[in-house]
Amino acid sequence: MDFVDTCVIGGGVIGLAIARALAAAVPDVLVVDQAASIGQGISSRNSEVIHAGIYYPADSLKARLCVEGGRQLYEYCQSHGVAHQRCGKLIVAADVTEEAALLNIQDLASVNGVNLSIWSGAQVTDAQAHIRASMALFSPLTGIVSAHDLMQSLLADLEQRGGSFVGSTRVEAIEAVDGGFVVLCQADGAEYRFGCRSVINAAGLGAQVLAGSCKGLDPVHIPPLYLCKGLYFSLKGKHPFKHLIYPVPEASGAGLGVHATLDLGGRVKFGPNVEYVDEADYSVPEARREDYFQAIRRYYPQIEKARLVPDYAGIRPKLQAPGGQPADFVIQGPSVHGLIGLVNLFGIESPGLTAALAIADYVHTDILGY
Ligand SMILES: Cc1cc2nc3c(=O)[nH]c(=O)nc-3n(C[C@H](O)[C@H](O)[C@H](O)COP(=O)(O)OP(=O)(O)OC[C@H]3O[C@@H](n4cnc5c(N)ncnc54)[C@H](O)[C@@H]3O)c2cc1C
Numbered sequence: 001m002d003f004v005d006t007c008v009i010g011g012g013v014i015g016l017a018i019a020r021a022l023a024a025a026v027p028d029v030l031v032v033d034q035a036a037s038i039g040q041g042i043s044s045r046n047s048e049v050i051h052a053g054i055y056y057p058a059d060s061l062k063a064r065l066c067v068e069g070g071r072q073l074y075e076y077c078q079s080h081g082v083a084h085q086r087c088g089k090l091i092v093a094a095d096v097t098e099e100a101a102l103l104n105i106q107d108l109a110s111v112n113g114v115n116l117s118i119w120s121g122a123q124v125t126d127a128q129a130h131i132r133a134s135m136a137l138f139s140p141l142t143g144i145v146s147a148h149d150l151m152q153s154l155l156a157d158l159e160q161r162g163g164s165f166v167g168s169t170r171v172e173a174i175e176a177v178d179g180g181f182v183v184l185c186q187a188d189g190a191e192y193r194f195g196c197r198s199v200i201n202a203a204g205l206g207a208q209v210l211a212g213s214c215k216g217l218d219p220v221h222i223p224p225l226y227l228c229k230g231l232y233f234s235l236k237g238k239h240p241f242k243h244l245i246y247p248v249p250e251a252s253g254a255g256l257g258v259h260a261t262l263d264l265g266g267r268v269k270f271g272p273n274v275e276y277v278d279e280a281d282y283s284v285p286e287a288r289r290e291d292y293f294q295a296i297r298r299y300y301p302q303i304e305k306a307r308l309v310p311d312y313a314g315i316r317p318k319l320q321a322p323g324g325q326p327a328d329f330v331i332q333g334p335s336v337h338g339l340i341g342l343v344n345l346f347g348i349e350s351p352g353l354t355a356a357l358a359i360a361d362y363v364h365t366d367i368l369g370y
Contacts, residue, residue: 002194012043015202016154021360023161034170039151045314051351052141054109061329066351069358089142089244092133176216198341228316230272258295284310319347333367
């Protein structure tokens with residue numbers, strides 16, 4: 001039977017970042033993915049925002065890893081030529097009734113070490129004449145990144161450190177054995193197995209099923225998964241946006257409201273909304289246009305409905321049940337489940353892209369301890 005030191009299951013931004021970090025410490029790190037190439041899952045269907053770490057509860061993994069990950073990500077993008085832009089973001093109160101919520105956000109952010117400045121409605125109009133706000137918070141650290149460029153760069157680093165990626169390979173089962181694991185895969189209709197010392201389950205939407213296939217892992221450690229869809233509409237033609245524009249977040253904590261995000265090609269898109277679904281489907285129904293139009297016109301009154309076109313959708317791997325309490329990332333190692341060498345990552349929704357490099361360090365040093 002073939003043997004590698006570490007098998008990372010999932011070639012999204014999280015698996016690639018972890019594999020790259022581990023490859024600096026151990027000899028052969030293999031990333032496997034059921035898709036033919038890297039980044040075909042959640043990592044290619046998101047807003048590509050580098051978050052500052054504003055909304056997450058103090059001391060949560062989301063807060064810590066987002067703030068640290070964002071700092072590392074800017075440095076990484078600069079040193080590795082990954083396309084990005086620190087364009088800043090405005091969180092806008094549409095009227096005075098929303099201003100108290102902004103002040104709460106400012107307090108929460110400052111506990112996380114993130115400074116947001118208050119802008120008056122007039123300052124907002126000076127900077128972005130088309131935006132209507134009674135008050136706003138400005139986040140200078142927020143930016144955008146090309147997720148695809150980032151993943152390509154992480155893969156190049158991994159390969160340079162002696163690691164590799166194998167696509168079109170679905171992991172069907174994992175078995176804990178003496179001194180490590182046996183991984184059972186399907187590739188091109190054939191089954192094969194190999195041994196490894198460590199397994200990193202970074203399978204995104206597939207993390208729970210994969211953990212459930214792990215012989216020796218007590219299912220009590222597998223949190224329920226809730227699929228939560230987010231749709232995007234883009235704006236046809238020219239637009240006046242310079243900063244990202246966010247409304248006050250939804251009270252449920254499930255989403256940040258239908259916001260305006262720029263991409264590196266200069267386009268603006270609106271979304272994502274929050275829709276819990278039973279199955280992952282990526283359609284963007286025309287019928288949602290009216291809801292988007294109504295949400296956007298609260299801060300961008302000149303929006304023309306006919307210029308909103310259905311774009312793409314992503315699915316969040318939420319641990320927060322519909323109507324339930326917001327949940328943190330769950331990153332489990334042997335101290336939780338008792339299997340030395342196994343790391344499970346559950347619920348890596350936003351800000352996972354921002355936090356990827358810090359998540360990798362956390363898995364490497366805090367969970368595996370090498
Ligand atoms: C709508 C939306 C907007 C978002 N916006 C942002 C944002 O602006 N900023 C931000 O920081 N974060 C954002 N996020 C979060 C971010 O996109 C994710 O945290 C991150 O991409 C998760 O990466 P991943 O590697 O865990 O998952 P994935 O990219 O899905 O990778 C997991 C991989 O595992 C593979 N896999 C699954 N099961 C198996 C198996 N059994 N065998 C082999 N392979 C398997 C899949 O094919 C997949 O490629 C957003 C997410 C969504 C859904």
